[in-house]
Amino acid sequence: MMHCQSYELKIGLPEANVLRSSQVYASVSSTPSVCEMQAILTAFITLLQTVVATPAPFELTIREATPSPANIQANLGSKLCKGASIYFPSSPEFGKFTTRWSIAAEGDILVVVVPACAKDVSTVVKFANVVSLPFLAINRGHGTPSALGTIKHGILIRLDNLDGINVAADGQTATLGGGVYSDQLHAKLAETNKVAGKREFSFIEISILRSLIATGSCGCVGIVGPGLGGGFGKWATLKDSTQILQLNVTTADGSEVTVSQSSNADLFWGMRGAGHNYGIVTSFKQRIFDYPNGQNTYYVTYIFTGDQLEAFFNQVNKLLNNGTLPKDANTFALYLLNPEVSAKPVIMFQFFYFGTAAQALPYVQPFLNLHPVVVSNATTLYKDLAHEAQMTGVGDPVCAPGTTKFLVPVGLKEYNVEANRKVYNLYSDMLTKHPALNGSVVQLEAYALEGSKAIDPAGSAYAHRDDNILVSFSLSYAPSPDNDAAAIKYAKQARQYWIEGENGRQFSAYTNYAYGDESLQSVYGYEPWRLQRLRELKKKWDPKGRFNFYNPIVYLITSDGH
Known part of the structure; x- marks a missing residue:
């Protein structure tokens, strides 16, 4: 035998x-x-x-080029958790969920799914793959990169219901759902006198308490979305590079994976700065800290006229001191139109201090010596800062959807006074010739960066640690082709002035603000190894480009799929 x-x-x-x-x-x-x-x-x-x-994930009752509402409801609806919702264009609620902060980023949506549990996200992704439909997951819908508007006949996954906020019994960590937004988190953490570490989605670089999309501390903006691209805000002073302990991510094939330093570490690196390319965060666990100064924040608002511009920027540069702003201080400024003060654009400057008025006085006195035309100051709880200091809370007009909005950013080392004079004059010219654009502003953001700069630049995908300042031409106007043409013309010219003012420094564009025409290098870094690593991650975790609607990273695919 x-x-x-x-x-x-x-x-x-x-x-x-x-x-x-x-x-x-x-x-x-x-x-x-x-x-x-x-x-x-x-x-x-x-x-x-x-x-x-092996059972097929979905047994389609009807094979259609584009699944009908009946087909989607029959094949997807029964597989979702209790409390999940599906909305079609005929549904009264459809517009509520598809209307974005900027209508230019809305794209073409076939159906909206509002998951009731994290598992639903995986189910929807698997269904989309079976029926060959694109999908996009959002929280509050404030992203503006142009690629968002390119989705066609897609499934919109709204994370609104994944809004749990659970603070651990020891008060050292919190687990947040992917649908949590800023004002919601402020209020919850204030109950425990805690703050979530800004700037350290271990560089998912998340702005937990200051999600900076558009105007600064917008309380209506989601947490995870801005965090995946970098974050730039007040809590950059925190040094701990291990603040985010874990991410729970749904990947392009519908798999649910745990992402941390010890589990899928390669993806953990990529999610922190380029995360929109790799998956959907359904929840994450992060360290939290005690509020400084008992939750109180002192702030001043000064308004300067255009003829004070040079003196103003010279003084700001002294304060910022090449990225060494005192750790308890932050600044924010705008060029904007305020007819009550001047017929020409004004410069609104805000200084925030996590301390008392007396402690802040040495920093603000030089600006008072410039004789601003408007002076105001107050102390408020941090959870109320967005609304009270900047009118950017969840119920304020700046958070309202329904107009065209986009940003064109540049990262700077310091303010070039001559370049900013050119941008001011350009902005003034735009408002004079195109009054339909008078809701637009120029944003000038500079924060304490001690914590950010203490982190190894190679430790995450975030590539802009060398930037000390973030400036952007921020457009807002009623939709029309004529307005579109004028807005982008002026925004790109402003960008060019700022780039020229950097005197040969490589142009960088903050990922969350990027307009969409920038090079991959300017958004994700100029080091060849960095882009190579990002492309390898893309090939591994999203080989079919399912997450290509937010400043996408692409890689070369050969005819045999390798």
Whole structure:
């Protein structure tokens, strides 16, 4: 009797349970023996049994080029958690969920799904893959990069219901759902006198208490979305590079993975600065800290006229001191139109101090010596700062959707006074010739960066640690082709003035503000190794480009798919 030795065969199940003969292979000689043939046959039968026994994720009742509402409801609805919702264009609620802060970023949505649990996100992604529909997950819908508007016949996944905020019993960490937004978090953490570490989504660089999209501390903006691209705000002073302990992510194939320094560490690196490219964060765990100064924040608001511009920027540069602003201080400024003060644009400057008025006085006195035309100051709780100091709370007009909005940013080392004079004059010219654009502003953001600069630049995908200042031409206007043309013309010219003012320094564009025409290098870094690593991660975690609607990273795909 013949006795056959065991053979280790490489035989497997291809993607989507589609069996092709070319994908079944074994480690045998070119001329297999009887024993080898017997082993191959046994393994092949086992594989077929696996295919038959593996249920398809969705049994479509009707095969359609574009699934109908009835088909989607029948095949997807029954697989979602209790409390989940599906909305079609005929639904009264459809517009509520598809209207974004900027209508230019809305795209073409076929159906909206509002998950009731994290598992629903995975289910929707798997369904979208089966029916070959694009999908986009959002929280509050404040992103503006132009790629957002390119989704066609897509599934919109709204994370609103994933809004849990659970503070650990020891008060050292909090677990947040992917649908949490800023004002919501402020209020919850204030109950425990805690603050979530800004600027350290260990550089998911998240602005937990200051989600900076558009005007500064917008309380209506979600937490995770801005965090995936970097974050730039008040809590950059915190030094701990391990603030984010864990991310729970749904990947492009619908898998649910844990992402941390010890689990999927490669993805953890990429999510912190380029995360929109790799997955959907359904929740995350982060360290939290005690509020400084008992939650109180002192702030001043000064308004200067255009003829004071040079003196103002010279003084700001002294205060910022090449990225060494005192750790308890932050600044924010705008060029804006305020007819009550001047017929021409004014400069509104705000200084925030996590301390008392007396402690802040040495920093603000030089600005008072410039004789601003408007002076105001107050102390407020941090949770109320967005609304009280800047009118950017969840119920304030700046958070309202329904107009065209976008930003064109540049990262700076310091303010070039001549360049900012050119931008001011350009902005003034735009408002004079195109009054329909008078809701637009120029943003000038500079924060304490001690914590950010203490982190190894190679430690995450975030590439802009060398920037000390973030400036952007921020457009807002009623939709029209004429307004579009004028707005982008002026914004790009302003960008060019700022770039020229950097005197040869490489142009950088903050990921969350990027307009969409910038190079990958300007958004994700100029180091060749950095882009190579990001592309390798893209190929591994999103080989079919399912997450390509937010400043997408692309890689070369050969004809054989490798």
